[in-house]
Amino acid sequence: MDVGVGAGQAAAGGATYGLITAGAIVTVLHCLSRYQVHDYADRDASIGLAGSLMAVVAAVTLVAAAGRIGGRLPGLRRPQWHVFVPLLLVPMAVVPLVLGAERNRVEAALLWGGAAVTVHVLLAYAPVGRSWRRWVSATLVLPCAAATLTTWGCQHRWRAQKFQAVGLPLIVPEVPGYQLTGTWAGRYSIRTALRGPSGRRLYGVVEAASVRYGGCGPGSDRRWRVSSAGDGLERAMSCLRDGTMLTLIPGGGSAGIADVLPHVRLREVDASVLADLPDEPAMSEPD
Structure with a gap:
């Protein structure tokens, strides 16, 4: 297979898996209150934890199903590593935002959804060739680290938005x-x-x-x-x-x-x- 064609198909397959994981993250965040308010009426922790569990199960199931019926795309024919990405990224995105961290649901969804798509695309490149595999292994952690650091860096601004929202x-x-x-x-x-x-x-x-x-x-x-x-x-x-x-x-x-x-x-x-x-x-x- 031509490497250029294989890389393009891998990117498409990885993006498909990435949209599944991103959709799981967005769905859970959508079920939460706009801003975190720790008081007697706060149900976000239970919603976030239970929702993350259900979203992980749904995303893993869809990833496995997409790999089974994916046809020609190399990224879809090799879902074995992709099923672990929702297991990691969904809790990483949601749990801190319901157990104490400030949040902006829209920005957090874009941030972690983008990280999910990026991780899956990089992971899909790994089987294309040895040079891709070495490059992917060195950079796979970067989207997660970038999303984590950006979430931490947005805490003050998101907290200020919470006061404005009242x-x-x-x-x-x-x-x-x-x-x-x-x-x-x-x-x-x-x-x-x-x-x-x-x-x-x-x-x-x-x-x-x-x-x-x-x-x-x-x-x-x-x-x-x-x-x-x-x-x-x-x-x-x-x-x-x-x-x-x-x-x-x-x-x-x-x-x-x-x-x-x-x-x-x-x-x-x-x-x-x-x-x-x-x-x-x-x-x-x-x-």
Whole structure:
């Protein structure tokens, strides 16, 4: 067989297998929430793990079937090594994105789908000739490494996108002597944590104004209103734009907040500022 023709057929066969594995990855990612939110409503870990298992079984079955009925293409006539690619790449793509890493489903699907196609195409070249085989063995790991490093490099930007996706003003309360230590992008709120003198804590919650604390319609400029909830802790509410509000809540064991209110300044920030800080475990949305 002419090497040029054989290489072209191998590329076509490898691309066919690659599209099968890429389709498995895309299908699982499509079943997940747009962004990862670790709270009581998060089902992405179970969906991702179970979905990966089913996607691997489906992809391996389709790869084996394509090799059996593949006809003349060299890449399809030798599926024995290709069946191992979904076993590796589907969990590599999905599991980190559901067990802690930030994600953008579309970008992750393009990134790992492209890696899958590339790996299969390189693997299909191996039987064409010895020179191809040596080159493939040296470069087969590169697409996986590139996808892994790119996913890691996108973490900050994808985390910033998660704050933007909530659709609320990105407001940070600033208090003299307090340092912003953590943030949280939830499903309906954005939360910040501040640590002050002697371990004193303050939490800021931006969300849509509730009926109970109404009067925050468009154009409202009402500022701090202090009230006590059922837990006996004082809370201070301030209207923001577009019918939203910010609530300041003292941390457990901290004193009230009336003494700090005159010094509080609300600052609107870019999503990247919030993304710089880690998730605050105490800031998840209530059940």
